[in-house]
Amino acid sequence: MHSLPKPYDDFCAELRRFVAPARLIQDPLRTLAYGTDASFYRLIPKLVVKAESEAEVARILRVARKHATPVTFRAAGTSVSGQSITDSVLLVLGDQWKHYEINTDGSQIRLQPGVIGGHANRCLAPFNRKIGPDPASINAAKIGGIAANNASGMCCQLAHDSYHTLVNARIVLADGTVIDTVDKSTREAFAETHRDLLTQVDELARRTRANALLAKRIREKFQIRNTSGYSINALIDFEDPIDILQHLMIGSEGTLGFISEITYRTVADPPHKASALVLFPNIKDACEAAAIVKARPVAAVELMDRAALRSVEDKTGMPDYLDGLPEDAASLLIETRATDSTSLKRQIKAIASSIADVKTLFPVHFTDDVEENIQLWNVRKGLYPSIGAMRETGTSVITEDVVFPIPKLASATLDLQRLLRKHSYDEAIMLGHALEGNLHFIFTKDFGKYQEIERYRRFMDDFAKLVVGKYDASLKGEHGTGRNMAPYVEFEWGRDAYDLMRDIKSMLDPDNILNPGVILNSDREVHLKNLKPSFPVDPVVDKCIECGMCELTCPSSALTLTPRQRIVGLREIARLEASGEEPQRRIALQRLYRYDGVDSCAGDGLCALACPVGIDTGQMMRILRARRIGERGNKASRLLADNFSVVSKIARGALRTANIAHIALGTSLMQGLTGGVRKLSRGHVPAWNPYMPTAARVSSTNAHSRTDAPRVVYFPSCASRTMGPAKGDPERDSLPAKTEALLRKAGYEVVYPEDCERLCCGMPFESKGLMASADAKADETVQRLLRVSRNGKDAIVSDTSPCALYLKQRLKDDATLFDITEFVHDFVMPRLTLRRRSEPVALHPTCSIRKMGLEDKLRKIAEACAEQVIVPEGVACCGWAGDKGFTHPELTMSALRDLRASLPSDCMSGYSTSRTCEIGLSYHSGRHYRSIVYLVDGCTQRQP
Numbered sequence: 001m002h003s004l005p006k007p008y009d010d011f012c013a014e015l016r017r018f019v020a021p022a023r024l025i026q027d028p029l030r031t032l033a034y035g036t037d038a039s040f041y042r043l044i045p046k047l048v049v050k051a052e053s054e055a056e057v058a059r060i061l062r063v064a065r066k067h068a069t070p071v072t073f074r075a076a077g078t079s080v081s082g083q084s085i086t087d088s089v090l091l092v093l094g095d096q097w098k099h100y101e102i103n104t105d106g107s108q109i110r111l112q113p114g115v116i117g118g119h120a121n122r123c124l125a126p127f128n129r130k131i132g133p134d135p136a137s138i139n140a141a142k143i144g145g146i147a148a149n150n151a152s153g154m155c156c157q158l159a160h161d162s163y164h165t166l167v168n169a170r171i172v173l174a175d176g177t178v179i180d181t182v183d184k185s186t187r188e189a190f191a192e193t194h195r196d197l198l199t200q201v202d203e204l205a206r207r208t209r210a211n212a213l214l215a216k217r218i219r220e221k222f223q224i225r226n227t228s229g230y231s232i233n234a235l236i237d238f239e240d241p242i243d244i245l246q247h248l249m250i251g252s253e254g255t256l257g258f259i260s261e262i263t264y265r266t267v268a269d270p271p272h273k274a275s276a277l278v279l280f281p282n283i284k285d286a287c288e289a290a291a292i293v294k295a296r297p298v299a300a301v302e303l304m305d306r307a308a309l310r311s312v313e314d315k316t317g318m319p320d321y322l323d324g325l326p327e328d329a330a331s332l333l334i335e336t337r338a339t340d341s342t343s344l345k346r347q348i349k350a351i352a353s354s355i356a357d358v359k360t361l362f363p364v365h366f367t368d369d370v371e372e373n374i375q376l377w378n379v380r381k382g383l384y385p386s387i388g389a390m391r392e393t394g395t396s397v398i399t400e401d402v403v404f405p406i407p408k409l410a411s412a413t414l415d416l417q418r419l420l421r422k423h424s425y426d427e428a429i430m431l432g433h434a435l436e437g438n439l440h441f442i443f444t445k446d447f448g449k450y451q452e453i454e455r456y457r458r459f460m461d462d463f464a465k466l467v468v469g470k471y472d473a474s475l476k477g478e479h480g481t482g483r484n485m486a487p488y489v490e491f492e493w494g495r496d497a498y499d500l501m502r503d504i505k506s507m508l509d510p511d512n513i514l515n516p517g518v519i520l521n522s523d524r525e526v527h528l529k530n531l532k533p534s535f536p537v538d539p540v541v542d543k544c545i546e547c548g549m550c551e552l553t554c555p556s557s558a559l560t561l562t563p564r565q566r567i568v569g570l571r572e573i574a575r576l577e578a579s580g581e582e583p584q585r586r587i588a589l590q591r592l593y594r595y596d597g598v599d600s601c602a603g604d605g606l607c608a609l610a611c612p613v614g615i616d617t618g619q620m621m622r623i624l625r626a627r628r629i630g631e632r633g634n635k636a637s638r639l640l641a642d643n644f645s646v647v648s649k650i651a652r653g654a655l656r657t658a659n660i661a662h663i664a665l666g667t668s669l670m671q672g673l674t675g676g677v678r679k680l681s682r683g684h685v686p687a688w689n690p691y692m693p694t695a696a697r698v699s700s701t702n703a704h705s706r707t708d709a710p711r712v713v714y715f716p717s718c719a720s721r722t723m724g725p726a727k728g729d730p731e732r733d734s735l736p737a738k739t740e741a742l743l744r745k746a747g748y749e750v751v752y753p754e755d756c757e758r759l760c761c762g763m764p765f766e767s768k769g770l771m772a773s774a775d776a777k778a779d780e781t782v783q784r785l786l787r788v789s790r791n792g793k794d795a796i797v798s799d800t801s802p803c804a805l806y807l808k809q810r811l812k813d814d815a816t817l818f819d820i821t822e823f824v825h826d827f828v829m830p831r832l833t834l835r836r837r838s839e840p841v842a843l844h845p846t847c848s849i850r851k852m853g854l855e856d857k858l859r860k861i862a863e864a865c866a867e868q869v870i871v872p873e874g875v876a877c878c879g880w881a882g883d884k885g886f887t888h889p890e891l892t893m894s895a896l897r898d899l900r901a902s903l904p905s906d907c908m909s910g911y912s913t914s915r916t917c918e919i920g921l922s923y924h925s926g927r928h929y930r931s932i933v934y935l936v937d938g939c940t941q942r943q944p
């Protein structure tokens with residue numbers, strides 16, 4: 001147990017009475033890891049509490065109040081202004097906040113704060129509706145953070161943000177009481193117990209409305225996006241104090257209360273879309289065009305300056321015409337959406353003709369082709385990653401977020417460009433949601449240097465003078481005030497409005513325990529303090545901007561660390577090693593990192609898919625494993641690799657013995673016995689579960705060759721050659737036998753590589769950091785595959801997705817290797833007659849299937865075979881990772897904790913494409929999971 005400083009030990013002692021110890025985190029590694037959000041600030045919490053219910057949050061706040069202990073709430077931690085970090089107590093949303101309810105016509109959605117924004121939209125998609133806010137981080141950001149930041153995004157008009165689409169909410173106040181604004185009776189109940197508070201709110205609102213000048217200023221400033229300071233428009237927009245209260249919560253960044261539930265009015269999401277990337281000779285023309293098209297039926301208008309376009313022009317998939325544009329060129333990416341194609345055409349015409357008189361570099365061309373649309377939006381979406389990737393190691397990414405009234409956008413943009421040049425931020429790129437006058441400019445700086453901090457200070461002062469002094473505009477439009485803009489809130493709003501904000505804070509949080517220092521802060525330098533160090537570690541991870549987009553798919557996120565947190569840990573260890581500071585702390589971090597960082601990483605690499613700069617933290621962990629194993633480990637592994645057929649035989653023997661023991665002892669005795677042995681061996685004996693495979697029965701020989709049929713080389717993986725079906729599985733054939741039968745049914749001649757039994761793709765070695773053995777096995781297998789496929793003349797099929805991905809990378813263009821999914825989809829199914837099953841089936845796309853982009857094909861296969869296919873939303877990597885399920889079963893348990901509950905009771909079986917993943921999936925779902933091949937074989941017949 002790591003000790004806590006006073007008064008946190010007393011606070012924590014009280015929490016221990018009702019919060020499980022595993023949800024109270026105080027060790028130096030994980031508190032460090034939670035000390036980061038997507039901003040360039042860092043504060044390390046003393047204690048992290050994972051809260052699981054509204055009642056628990058209420059109780060925690062009561063204890064916090066008693067001990068005068070500040071608490072900061074955390075949803076996904078993707079904020080960029082430093083509002084979701086603290087050096088006190090961080091209250092993180094645990095697993096239990098994912099509930100949602102949609103009303104019958106989809107016009108409203110009730111959400112708990114832990115629902116991911118993108119998930120909410122996927123649930124609303126069947127109604128052609130979505131939630132209004134659409135931050136670019138929507139696939140990671142959670143509702144709590146979206147509402148508390150009043151986040152917006154590319155297609156979010158002012159009328160569609162959280163403030164304007166809020167219907168009702170449940171809020172936990174600082175004293176632990178709950179206000180539910182859902183209906184008359186709950187409102188009356190609150191009014192009964194909180195008469196004083198509501199009277200204060202009412203008085204504040206009356207005073208504000210009575211101050212004509214102030215009311216006018218508030219009204220005018222909220223004509224455009226504004227997230228600097230509180231949503232004080234609530235005081236003039238509403239009369240009922242409860243309505244005022246719930247709207248004040250929006251954009252309050254966790255400083256006024258905890259949002260435990262929110263109901264949004266949803267907005268239309270028409271299915272027909274078209275986009276155009278319109279290029280202008282200069283940014284002034286682009287801004288003027290934006291002002292014109294605003295009056296037309298546009299869904300999004302994204303501005304990009306020349307520097308922004310330049311940062312992506314060389315990337316693959318970008319349109320050719322981006323290359324060689326004039327120095328001052330700028331663009332607008334315009335999207336329009338309609339309910340039907342006729343309306344879409346009409347809208348395109350209206351938009352194009354509205355800017356017919358504005359000079360453009362190329363004729364305006366809209367496309368409704370899905371692929372072309374994706375390509376155009378990739379220009380915009382690639383900007384943040386590309387600046388992240390281009391920046392020098394050790395620098396921080398700074399994103400500012402300013403809003404001007406549309407008519408002033410053109411001149412304000414030119415002023416901003418001049419200001420950036422004046423402060424020598426020449427590399428800054430400018431982009432923005434032009435429809436809302438919301439501009440972001442992004443640049444990178446090394447805050448390790450004193451002169452850079454000073455330069456940033458001077459820039460920010462000048463920036464505030466320009467934005468407020470010349471344009472009376474908003475210093476923050478959607479990212480929240482945080483710590484970054486707190487020193488300028490009074491400057492932007494003036495004394496009266498600032499006093500009003502202070503009154504609101506002291507009325508709702510009189511003890512200043514809710515996220516103190518965020519939004520309101522009397523420290524004029526708070527934006528220059530607690531800057532995040534970004535120490536170089538290894539080129540594999542150095543480009544990480546700690547944005548947190550990777551966290552959602554990580555199987556160890558609930559167990560130990562996420563990819564972002566692993567990198568944070570590595571950076572701090574590297575910094576301490578280099579500086580020689582705090583040696584004891586460094587040693588403690590290194591000791592904890594062995595398991596939390598390295599051993600508990602599944603190495604699946606799904607994080608690279610979610611990461612805007614494509615970082616595979618799993619690869620970094622494999623590098624660390626390799627360093628730890630050293631030459632001795634490699635020698636031992638080579639012995640295994642050289643005798644792989646013997647190893648396979650031994651493995652089959654062990655499975656056979658375990659199965660005999662299972663039959664003899666029964667499941668519960670076997671489980672107890674193996675659990676005991678594993679405990680005694682301190683985890684060295686592999687974990688057993690009732691879904692363990694029996695020994696596979698295989699014969700991968702070329703016995704039945706038919707010369708008149710098309711040839712296919714079938715490479716059964718070592719896992720499918722060794723592991724047969726689980727004991728209770730009604731399917732009795734091993735995967736290789738089933739696959740061969742299916743391929744033959746489709747009319748193929750099946751040939752195997754010679755001496756198949758000793759082959760392995762190499763990946764099991766690589767995942768343990770045994771790089772030399774991995775290379776040796778992969779090379780051997782590739783050579784055999786080339787030989788048997790007549791140097792790539794015949795197609796090669798792998799039955800296991802991780803192996804297919806690994807071998808594809810090794811074979812490159814020398815031969816065509818298909819994952820079983822694509823081969824079945826493209827070549828087997830068209831040759832067979834299908835009969836769909838009525839019972840629902842579960843589907844698990846493995847990490848490799850996702851990385852190969854085969855998710856869609858896998859789903860199509862399943863949908864062709866079964867009337868209902870369930871792909872559970874919250875399940876990404878299963879965490880089995882080849883053999884981690886045997887050695888670290890807690891990782892699989894953590895990764896698949898939501899699986900069982902997400903499957904309906906009439907779904908009796910699941911399908912996937914990796915035998916080892918299927919063991920964990922079966923165990924944690926209580927259903928037999930097996931290869932998709934079994935499903936296809938059971939639903940198909942030879943064509944007459």
Ligand SMILES: Cc1cc2nc3c(=O)[nH]c(=O)nc-3n(C[C@H](O)[C@H](O)[C@H](O)COP(=O)(O)OP(=O)(O)OC[C@H]3O[C@@H](n4cnc5c(N)ncnc54)[C@H](O)[C@@H]3O)c2cc1C
Pocket residue numbers: 037038072073074075076077078079080083084113134135136137140141142143144145146147148149150151152153154252253254255257258259260384478479515547548549612
């Ligand atoms: C790559 C990237 C792109 C982005 N794009 C956009 C964009 O287009 N538009 C935009 O607006 N923002 C954008 N953001 C910023 C950020 O992602 C959004 O503001 C997002 O809504 C934050 O959600 P979160 O779940 O990460 O919240 P967090 O960062 O965890 O929290 C945000 C704030 O809400 C508070 N909070 C969290 N939960 C609660 C709760 N239940 N009750 C009360 N307070 C709570 C926290 O204390 C904190 O102050 C982007 C960020 C990144 C990294």
